[in-house]
Amino acid sequence: MAQAFRVSRQFKKTLTLVPTTSSSLLPRRPQVGSSRQMAAPATPLPDGLRLGFIGAGKMAESIARGVSESGVLPPSSICTAIHHSADRGEVFRSLGVRILEKNSQVVDGSDIIVLSVKPQVAKNVLLEMNPFFSEGKILVSIAAGIRLKDLQEWSGHSRLIRVMPNTPSTVRHAASVMCLSEQATETDGEWVTRLFNAIGKMWTTDEKYFDAVTGLSGSGPAYVYLAIEALADGGVAAGLPRDLALNLASQTHRSLQQQQRRHRFHASVKPESSSGDAVVGHTAGRVGLASRQWTNREMQRTNIVDMFPVRRAPTFSTTLERPAWTEGKEQWRVRTSKSMRAARPTLRQMTTLLLGVTISGVCERERERAEVLGAASMVNCTGKHPGQLKDDVTSPGGTTIAGIHELEKGGFRGILMNAVVAAANRSRELSM
Ligand SMILES: NC(=O)C1=CN([C@@H]2O[C@H](COP(=O)(O)OP(=O)(O)OC[C@H]3O[C@@H](n4cnc5c(N)ncnc54)[C@H](OP(=O)(O)O)[C@@H]3O)[C@@H](O)[C@H]2O)C=CC1
Numbered sequence: 001m002a003q004a005f006r007v008s009r010q011f012k013k014t015l016t017l018v019p020t021t022s023s024s025l026l027p028r029r030p031q032v033g034s035s036r037q038m039a040a041p042a043t044p045l046p047d048g049l050r051l052g053f054i055g056a057g058k059m060a061e062s063i064a065r066g067v068s069e070s071g072v073l074p075p076s077s078i079c080t081a082i083h084h085s086a087d088r089g090e091v092f093r094s095l096g097v098r099i100l101e102k103n104s105q106v107v108d109g110s111d112i113i114v115l116s117v118k119p120q121v122a123k124n125v126l127l128e129m130n131p132f133f134s135e136g137k138i139l140v141s142i143a144a145g146i147r148l149k150d151l152q153e154w155s156g157h158s159r160l161i162r163v164m165p166n167t168p169s170t171v172r173h174a175a176s177v178m179c180l181s182e183q184a185t186e187t188d189g190e191w192v193t194r195l196f197n198a199i200g201k202m203w204t205t206d207e208k209y210f211d212a213v214t215g216l217s218g219s220g221p222a223y224v225y226l227a228i229e230a231l232a233d234g235g236v237a238a239g240l241p242r243d244l245a246l247n248l249a250s251q252t253h254r255s256l257q258q259q260q261r262r263h264r265f266h267a268s269v270k271p272e273s274s275s276g277d278a279v280v281g282h283t284a285g286r287v288g289l290a291s292r293q294w295t296n297r298e299m300q301r302t303n304i305v306d307m308f309p310v311r312r313a314p315t316f317s318t319t320l321e322r323p324a325w326t327e328g329k330e331q332w333r334v335r336t337s338k339s340m341r342a343a344r345p346t347l348r349q350m351t352t353l354l355l356g357v358t359i360s361g362v363c364e365r366e367r368e369r370a371e372v373l374g375a376a377s378m379v380n381c382t383g384k385h386p387g388q389l390k391d392d393v394t395s396p397g398g399t400t401i402a403g404i405h406e407l408e409k410g411g412f413r414g415i416l417m418n419a420v421v422a423a424a425n426r427s428r429e430l431s432m
């Protein structure tokens with residue numbers, strides 16, 4: 001259900017967001033030992049809310065992507081600062097996220113701050129940021145193993161929420177779990193739930209379960225990737241070609257993967273005139289359908305006054321993001337209420353949103369068909385090799401590598417391979 005919100009400035013430099021609906025509609029604080037799924041759909045957060053990431057790594061990227069693609073917050077309301085790797089700046093810039101110079105500016109310029117650095121550096125980062133946290137801000141930590149008590153001590157801040165997401169956030173199939181500090185309000189929990197609902201599902205539970213949650217849903221995707229890879233190896237051992245074995249193991253289709261890759265990389269926005277017209281290139285078929293549905297719902301929120309397909313343009317090749325279409329595409333004419341220059345960020349955001357809707361729509365169908373876990377959806381929807389996806393989950397010296405070590409000691413991969421070969425052999429016996 002849509003809720004109306006008023007925004008009040010109770011605290012200096014920060015926004016306090018107060019729902020105007022009955023508090024009975026808001027999620028209750030969890031009882032100790034309870035665990036509950038927050039089923040709320042991805043609902044936009046109020047205009048003016050600012051989200052910042054300290055640590056522009058993989059998890060921050062997928063959360064920022066999900067939040068902006070789902071329309072929960074515009075990318076212009078999201079900021080981060082780059083530590084060492086310039087590549088990370090490019091990734092976040094391409095999402096439309098603002099890049100600031102220092103972590104302190106991120107804290108200063110955000111209402112919700114997500115701590116997304118490795119646990120090993122969390123203490124130093126928070127001690128440095130300590131003077132910049134003011135009362136109205138919400139600090140959310142996704143760092144594995146770092147307790148609320150320590151977060152509070154290092155940051156000097158008490159309005160805290162711990163969240164354990166997982167990497168299927170990239171395809172909006174994350175399983176996230178949160179727990180609130182005593183000082184965090186129900187409304188804080190509601191805002192954070194909306195953020196993480198944008199990348200999957202959110203559960204609330206007591207902090208005492210967090211280590212187990214980390215071992216299961218945080219690290220778990222890596223075990224699934226390992227299993228997919230091992231099953232594929234078993235197929236190869238039984239005589240299947242590698243590609244077919246991998247596709248069968250992850251219950252996917254190569255054509256779908258190729259389609260996903262095309263959608264992801266071939267958005268473009270091309271100004272047509274300075275009078276407020278532009279052309280958005282897009283792919284045809286069901287993509288067009290998804291984008292039309294999106295347009296009806298969201299046009300008013302952006303500055304777009306009109307959008308319709310005009311013609312097929314097989315050679316359409318001028319893009320802001322990437323050069324060159326390779327195949328026939330549907331071309332869209334878009335009229336905006338602003339000048340082209342002013343509208344360009346909106347169009348960029350819109351293009352991202354169109355792709356997001358499409359990608360999640362297609363993946364949703366695939367998920368329903370195959371009934372796979374979030375991790376297997378990653379193999380289906382990103383087209384990445386399970387080994388690479390496993391590496392994305394596995395932090396150096398972190399929780400996942402400890403779990404994988406145990407699996408390898410137990411011969412996990414070998415056992416799965418043996419199972420496939422044994423079943424293939426039995427199938428051969430049946431035909432004799
Ligand atoms: N990967 C996963 O599956 C999951 C991870 N988590 C948690 O999420 C957090 C991030 O993990 P992940 O995204 O995988 O790791 P990444 O290594 O991809 O991201 C960490 C980022 O923090 C940056 N960084 C390091 N030091 C600082 C600093 N002093 N100030 C600002 N930024 C800094 C790094 O930049 P640079 O590389 O340039 O130093 C890097 O971009 C971890 O705490 C992890 O426990 C939680 C759930 C799942």
Ligand SMILES: O=C(O)[C@@H]1CCC=N1
Nearest residue numbers: 144218395398399400
């Ligand atoms: O391996 C790690 O430590 C992180 C935390 C959960 C998943 N990856």
